[in-house]
Amino acid sequence: MNFRSTCKACISLFRIRMAEGLQYRVSAISGVFVSVFWGLLECVLFTVFYTYSDNGAWNNNGLALPQTISYVWLAQGLFVLQTMSIDSEIMGKINNGDVGVELCRPLNLYTHWFVKSSAGKLGTAWLRSLATILAGLLMPAGYALGAPASALGFACFLLSAGMAFVLCSSFAMFVTAIRLNITWGDGPTYMLLLFSGILSGTYLPLRLWPDFMQTFLYLQPFGGFADIPVQLYIGSLTPSAALPAIGLQFFWSIVFIAAGRTIMNHKLKNIIVQGG
Amino acid sequence: MIAEGKIYFKYLRMHLLSGMEYKGWWLMLIQVLVVVISDPIATVLLFSRFGNIGEWTVAHIILVYALAVASFGLAESLCRGFDYFPWQMLRSGDFDRLLLRPRSLFVQVAASRFHLHRLVRPVTGICAVGWALSELGVSLTPGKLLILVLALAGGCIMYCGVFVLTSGLAFFTIKGLDWIYLLTNASYQITRCPEPYMPRALKSMFSFVLPMLFISFYPAAAVCGWNYPQWLGYLALPAGAAFLCFSLLVWCFGVRHYKSTGS
Secondary structure, three states, X not given: OOHHHHHXXXXXXXXXXXXXXXXXXXXXXXXXHHHHHHHHHHHHHHHHHHHHEOOOOOOOOOOXXXXXXXXXXXXXXXXXXXXXXXXXXXXXHHHHOOHHHHHHOOOOHHHHHHHHHHHHHHHHHHHHHHHHHHHHHHOOHHHOOOOOOOHHHHHHHHHHHHHHHHHHHHHHHHHHHHHOOHHHOOHHHHHHHHHHHHHOOOOOOHHHOOHHHHHHHHHOOOHHHHHHHHHHHHOOOOHHHHHHHHHHHHHHHHHHXXXXXXXXXXXXXXXXXXXX | OHHHHHHHHHHHHHHHHHHHOXXXXXXXXXXXXXXXXXXXXXXXXXXXXXXXXOOEOHHHHHHHHHXXXXXXXXXXXXXXXXXXXXXXXXXOOOHHXXXXXXXXXXXXXXXXXXXXXXXXXXXXXXHHHHHHHHHOOOOOOHHHHHHHHHHHHHHHHHHHHHHHHHHHHHHHHOOOOHHHHHOOOOHHHHHHOOHHHOOHHHHHHHHHHOOHHHHOHHHHHHHHOOOOOHHHHHHHXXXXXXXXXXXXXXXXXXXXXOOOOOO
16 A cells, blocks of 8 residues: 555544544533643642742752743643543444454554544644643733743744654554553553653652652653653753753654554454454 | 432442452452552652641641542442443433432432442541551540541542532533532642642632531641641531532432433
8 A cells, every 4th residue: 555545544534533623622621621720739739839848948959939830831731642541432443343344444553543543632632732821821920831941942842742742642552552452451551551641740840759760750751741841841951952852752752653563563463353 | 218228238239249250350459559559649759859848747748638538539439320420321311211210319320330449549548547647646536536537427428429519510511521520539639738828719619619628637637636626627527418418409400400311
């Protein structure tokens, strides 16, 4: 099958899913509500810690308070790109045996699902993400999202955020490929998603984790979901460090795509189609 | 009343036994345990980096937080059906069948789901309360134990109220109920913030709209003898009951105006 028809199929899949995502505006609004509340709560918490705690004023925390507040809002904005669960349509296909039908299509299954799940994610996420960040900009002074550290930093942030989307999608597909083992159930994939969420920095900015873990936290794949782009924005990673950081995101995307493809191809050789 | 109670426990037993039929059922216990333990990690890490906030140590926060989480977990175990109601019952039209049965609707919906692994949360929470109390050097007298039990009961009732409220509202909206997350999983996160430093708006919202502080902070203060009026610690049960009453009103109103959905 040639390259051009694959591209064409992918683009139309993408358009369908984007339009579909826009159908659920009410749920997007209520999602924004939750994100903003969550962001505010984190802001309050960090303000309390930075202002009243024993070591708060002694500024050796890697991040200053305004930086942390900006971090919170941007991380909330990027959080929606992360997979919380496998795309429900694909999940349904795995569970009820429609995988068989999907395999009949003249399109590589991995490519097909990759486009489908990433487009599905982006379709619902971009609106929610922008609205959350806008809300962060409109907050009263102490809790507002600050300006980027530099223009160059902002450019790096945009680039890195795009890369984060690719990384999140490839990780989601990696998890989906693992989920093809129906007999394992939800357990392993759920654990993977949970750990990736904790290590992505949306839980707690990675700079605020214990110092001895910092090297590990920088090198592990999940920091690329949110931590690296946000740090580029707030300036705790300088633009000169941007290239290795984005390179790291790129490296892990390749690893996840390769691993996902391998697992999927291996699994498809002797897949058991469920249901009927 | 007794007959309804019997039915409720029969339902629970049935769900329990059917859940045990799956060989890997205990895997879910471990999974939930990991979720429950990883949740307060951010707070613990913050304390380890920033040190104590005035008199507030990590044990203070864990005590208040664990009380809230345990009561949430209890409600989640006992009223799980309401949590699923808008998604699984209402939209599919299964609710119509319940209306035909000559039994209490509340019991039927509440017991329509039960998962053993949901009990991991309250058990872990209660253990954490015990740890925090020993860390703070508080010895338990019968009076203090009573306050804690009342707090858990009140909290459980309050969160049941939240689930019932969700279901009641679902009659009118059918979709777009994600914001209810604020009242469930997000609500106990506010206990991570020490009460004296909490902004006033947040404090009043979570004591008068959702009586969160009454079921977690004030009982903890009464037990440990922090400088708050003792009687505030006993308000958990009435506050929770008031919230549940309000939710039941919404629910009953919803049931009366219910037009079938689905096929």
